Structures are given as structure tokens and as C-alpha cells.
Amino acid sequence: MLISKRIQNTKLSAIRKLTPFAKKTKAKGIKVYHMNIGQPDIETPNEYFEALKHYKTKVLGYENSEGIDELRESFSKFLEIHDIHYSPEEILITTGGSEGLLFSFLTICDEGDEIVVPEPYYSNYNTIANSCGVKLVPFETKIENGFHIENRESILKVITNKTRGILYSNPSNPTGVVYSLKELEMIAEVALEENLYIISDEVYRELVYDNIKYKSIFSIDKIHNHLILIDSLSKRYSVCGSRIGMFATKNEKLRNEVLKLCQARLSISSVEQYAATKLLKLPMSYIYDVRDMYQERRDAICNILKDIEGVSYYKPEGAFYLIVSLPVKNSEDFCKWLLTDFNINNETVMFAPADGFYFDNPQGNSQIRISYCISIENIKKAMHILKEGLKVYNSL
Ligand SMILES: Cc1ncc(COP(=O)(O)O)c(C=O)c1O
Missing domain, CATH: 3.90.1150.10 (Aspartate Aminotransferase, domain 1)
Known part of the structure; x- marks a missing residue:
């Protein structure tokens, strides 16, 4: 075998x-x-365990493949605080940010297609890409420049006719870099010129130091149709074991395709979704x-x-x-x-x-x-x- x-x-x-x-x-x-x-x-905040304790049902059934409405609404409201505007319908709940990444790769790439990523990158990007038959193509950033993106050319250099998207985490695992609006504009321009998706992995969004003003690439309006936003509660609320994340996009066609994958895995855990809504309502x-x-x-x-x-x-x-x-x-x-x-x-x-x-x-x-x-x-x-x-x- x-x-x-x-x-x-x-x-x-x-x-x-x-x-x-x-x-x-x-x-x-x-x-x-x-x-x-x-x-x-x-x-983990006690509110989470309290919510688990108070969850009452006679049958622990499947939930909607898209995720429960209460959680999609809570995510939508939470993102508004950061000036990121997705309606609950534009949000699909996933098993951690990890599943959102997997679904993104499966939906925007065919076997042999490429995704470009600033290097060094979160090592599981490679595992997820390989498992989808997708090639991860790095563009260089250097320790002496704090791993910031040098210029548009450094991204353009690695783009081929097989490239389907640009992926990054911001703030970054493993480097801790936080991209400036100027760098995000470079990514946005390249994505528009080359007609690429942008996968913005923002699972560490709030962990930004020294009063740096964090900007999500969402703030650049013209790329909304290209943008996939990945988020997760794992790190923000120290609930890595709850496996609650999300995939959001304004691109309806793309969302409808991702929904097929959500439906194939039926639903994600029900109790954890209910408890997660409580976390998103905690004060900032x-x-x-x-x-x-x-x-x-x-x-x-x-x-x-x-x-x-x-x-x-x-x-x-x-x-x-x-x-x-x-x-x-x-x-x-x-x-x-x-x-x-x-x-x-x-x-x-x-x-x-x-x-x-x-x-x-x-x-x-x-x-x-x-x-x-x-x-x-x-x-x-x-x-x-x-x-x-x-x-x-x-x-x-
Ligand atoms: C950059 C980045 N993205 C996504 C994830 C996925 O996390 P989870 O599936 O727990 O949401 C991690 C976890 O370490 C990460 O570091």
C-alpha cells in the first residue's frame, strides 16, 4: 500500500x-x-468555563456548517472595534485559524499552483500547502531589517503565472514583525496588478507593542474582493484547545465555494462555539x-x-x-x-x-x-x- x-x-x-x-x-x-x-x-478566562458548565441540551447535535449565528455575530462586532467590517454572513466559523488556512488553499489553488509568503514564515503554512499539492514560494526578508518587506520588487520577483495568492501573518509568527501600512499597500498593489488573493492571517492582531498603531490590510478598500481574513481565538484568549477560528471574505463567489468544504465536515464543535461567544464579549x-x-x-x-x-x-x-x-x-x-x-x-x-x-x-x-x-x-x-x-x- x-x-x-x-x-x-x-x-x-x-x-x-x-x-x-x-x-x-x-x-x-x-x-x-x-x-x-x-x-x-x-x-483561560473563567467566563469560558462557566459558559461550558451552563450549556444545556438533551441532544448534542450538529450545528450549521457556517458556524452558529451568535458566534458569527459576535465575531462581526468584535472586528468592528478594529475598523474591520464583515457582516455575520460574510464570516464562516472554522476549526481554528488552521482550518481557515486549509480551506483557503483548497479553494483558491489547483494542484501545482503557488502561494507567495514572506520568509521566514509559520512552518505549518508549508505543511498545509503540501497537503493541498500547493507550492509555497518564499520572498526574502532579513533579520537586519527587522524582517520588514523591503520593496514591491522583492514580492514581484517570485510571482509566476502559477501564483494565486499572497499569504502572511501580521503580527508575524515567527519573527514578531508588524507590517506598516506602507508595506500592506505594497502587498495590495501587487495583488491588484497580478490579480491575486491576499490571505491575511491576523490571529495575533491585538498583541502589538510600543504603542504601534496596528492597521489591518482591510483598511485598503480596493482589495476587499481579493481579501481573505483569517482569525482565531486561540492566542488572544488563551483557548488553543477550543479550536475556534474564522474565515471571512467579501467575495461572495469564493465564500460559496468554501461553504462546500464547511458542509463536507458538517459542523464544528457546538459547545465550544457557544462558550466562544462569551469570550468575544469580554472588555478589550x-x-x-x-x-x-x-x-x-x-x-x-x-x-x-x-x-x-x-x-x-x-x-x-x-x-x-x-x-x-x-x-x-x-x-x-x-x-x-x-x-x-x-x-x-x-x-x-x-x-x-x-x-x-x-x-x-x-x-x-x-x-x-x-x-x-x-x-x-x-x-x-x-x-x-x-x-x-x-x-x-x-x-x-
Ligand atoms: C501565524 C499562525 N496562524 C495560524 C495559527 C493557527 O492557530 P489555531 O488553529 O489554533 O487558530 C497559528 C498557531 O500557532 C499561527 O501561529
């Missing part, structure tokens, strides 16, 4: 591939600080308090990294990740070694090697992606392990 080439050609998740080593390390009684994965440690102060907490963590990690010899990084402007260049040739080997051969007082740290966030670019070989979803106290301990680990590793 055969396995499809699409899946055989897909790599294991860059974020999780060292997990078997971490498991063995933990089995030896060594504590591992997880800075490899974007799993917030912040408590909840989200901004969470943002401030992440900003403090970002400041803490950058303050330590700046004093580690041979390390370079760009201070992230949003989300809760950063790409760090290390004085090592092979960051995957170093990350593995930290788990298998190094600890301080029975504690070590796990990072994601950055090569999985690049298509095929040697830049990633000496970089890691750090997720700072842990407390400042633990960040300090983990960064100490990194600093001492680099010294020992480079003297072997």
Missing part, C-alpha cells in the same frame, strides 16, 4: 520535531522549559492587559539576549516570538544537544530550530525561534541555560 507523495514530501512540524528528545529528558527527571511552542501559560481591557504582560516578557528576554556573546536578533514588535541568530553552525544540533546532553541543576530548555521556518535558505541553519509564552522568572532561567549552553557547546 502506498502513501501519497504529497504527505511523504511534507516535513514533520519544526516546532515539535524535537519532542521525542524532550520526552526522554523529562523521563530522566530533568525539567524542560518549553520555548519551542506558542502555547500561552495565561489562564482583558486583551490589552494580556498584551502588556507579553510586552514585559519581550523586554525581559531582549534585555538578556543583548548581553549574550555572538547572538543577534531583532526586537519583535508583536506576537510572542522572535528569531535569534546563534554563534553555531547547526542550530538543530544545538537544540537537540541542549535536550540530550546539557542541563543546569536538572533544568534545560527547548527551542524550535529555525530552518523549518524557511523554505530552503541557509539563514535558518544558525537561527532558532523562541516563543516567550512563559513567566519572566522562567524566561530568566531558560536564557541562563542558553548562555551557558552556548559556551559549553562551542568548546566541545
Whole structure:
């Protein structure tokens, strides 16, 4: 029996591939600080659990394939706060942002088509693209420019007659870059000129630091028919396990096609959708308090990294990740070694090697992606392990 080439050609998740080593390390009684994965440690708001507790029904049935009306309405109202205007009918509820991305690829691309993306990018974009027979084509951004998009030409250079869309996350996982309106205008112009879709993944929208004014590409009216907006509650409310996300577009034809995929998977979980409506109604102060907490963590990690010899990084402007260049040739080997051969007082740290966030670019070989979803106290301990680990590793 055969396995499809699409899946055989897909790599294991860059974020999780060292997990078997971490498991063995933990089995030896060594504590591992997880800075490899974007799993917030912040408590899920109690309103969510209360809503689950109060959900009453005699039969737990399927819901509408589009998502329950209350949740579509709540999303629509929530987006208005950010000056993003989608009616409930223009919103389809999905199993996390992940399913919205999958449905986008399946609907706008045929096998062999291409989607362009600023590199480095969220590594699961590659997995999703491969599983749809779609080729992800990166355009370069550089650590020394804070991973900002340099110019229109850098995007145009990689566009071919097979390109169907431009995809990015804003703020970005893995770089923490927040694109300026000027950069979004570049993307919009290219999409209009080349007749492409834009997939704007805004799952970290509210996590923007230093009083930077966030603008969604939605603010550029003329691209509305080209635009797919992906959103999710996972990170914003620390409910990664609830799997509630959305796909929105003003393009009715496209939406009707995506609906076929929604109908094929019948419905997403019912109880979780009801509870999610409560989260979207929380005051914005909840989200901004969470943002401030992440900003403090970002400041803490950058303050330590700046004093580690041979390390370079760009201070992230949003989300809760950063790409760090290390004085090592092979960051995957170093990350593995930290788990298998190094600890301080029975504690070590796990990072994601950055090569999985690049298509095929040697830049990633000496970089890691750090997720700072842990407390400042633990960040300090983990960064100490990194600093001492680099010294020992480079003297072997
Ligand atoms: C950039 C980006 N997009 C989408 C997702 C998907 O998240 P979920 O499916 O939990 O909404 C993630 C998760 O880490 C992400 O980092």
C-alpha cells in the first residue's frame, strides 16, 4: 500500500520535531522549559468555563456548517472595534485559524499552483500547502531589517503565472514583525496588478507593542474582493484547545465555494462555539492587559539576549516570538544537544530550530525561534541555560 507523495514530501512540524528528545529528558527527571511552542501559560478566562458548565441540551447535535449565528455575530462586532467590517454572513466559523488556512488553499489553488509568503514564515503554512499539492514560494526578508518587506520588487520577483495568492501573518509568527501600512499597500498593489488573493492571517492582531498603531490590510478598500481574513481565538484568549477560528471574505463567489468544504465536515464543535461567544464579549481591557504582560516578557528576554556573546536578533514588535541568530553552525544540533546532553541543576530548555521556518535558505541553519509564552522568572532561567549552553557547546 502506498502513501501519497504529497504527505511523504511534507516535513514533520519544526516546532515539535524535537519532542521525542524532550520526552526522554523529562523521563530522566530533568525539567524542560518549553520555548519551542506558542502555547500561552495565561489562564483561560473563567467566563469560558462557566459558559461550558451552563450549556444545556438533551441532544448534542450538529450545528450549521457556517458556524452558529451568535458566534458569527459576535465575531462581526468584535472586528468592528478594529475598523474591520464583515457582516455575520460574510464570516464562516472554522476549526481554528488552521482550518481557515486549509480551506483557503483548497479553494483558491489547483494542484501545482503557488502561494507567495514572506520568509521566514509559520512552518505549518508549508505543511498545509503540501497537503493541498500547493507550492509555497518564499520572498526574502532579513533579520537586519527587522524582517520588514523591503520593496514591491522583492514580492514581484517570485510571482509566476502559477501564483494565486499572497499569504502572511501580521503580527508575524515567527519573527514578531508588524507590517506598516506602507508595506500592506505594497502587498495590495501587487495583488491588484497580478490579480491575486491576499490571505491575511491576523490571529495575533491585538498583541502589538510600543504603542504601534496596528492597521489591518482591510483598511485598503480596493482589495476587499481579493481579501481573505483569517482569525482565531486561540492566542488572544488563551483557548488553543477550543479550536475556534474564522474565515471571512467579501467575495461572495469564493465564500460559496468554501461553504462546500464547511458542509463536507458538517459542523464544528457546538459547545465550544457557544462558550466562544462569551469570550468575544469580554472588555478589550482583558486583551490589552494580556498584551502588556507579553510586552514585559519581550523586554525581559531582549534585555538578556543583548548581553549574550555572538547572538543577534531583532526586537519583535508583536506576537510572542522572535528569531535569534546563534554563534553555531547547526542550530538543530544545538537544540537537540541542549535536550540530550546539557542541563543546569536538572533544568534545560527547548527551542524550535529555525530552518523549518524557511523554505530552503541557509539563514535558518544558525537561527532558532523562541516563543516567550512563559513567566519572566522562567524566561530568566531558560536564557541562563542558553548562555551557558552556548559556551559549553562551542568548546566541545
Ligand atoms: C501565524 C499562525 N496562524 C495560524 C495559527 C493557527 O492557530 P489555531 O488553529 O489554533 O487558530 C497559528 C498557531 O500557532 C499561527 O501561529
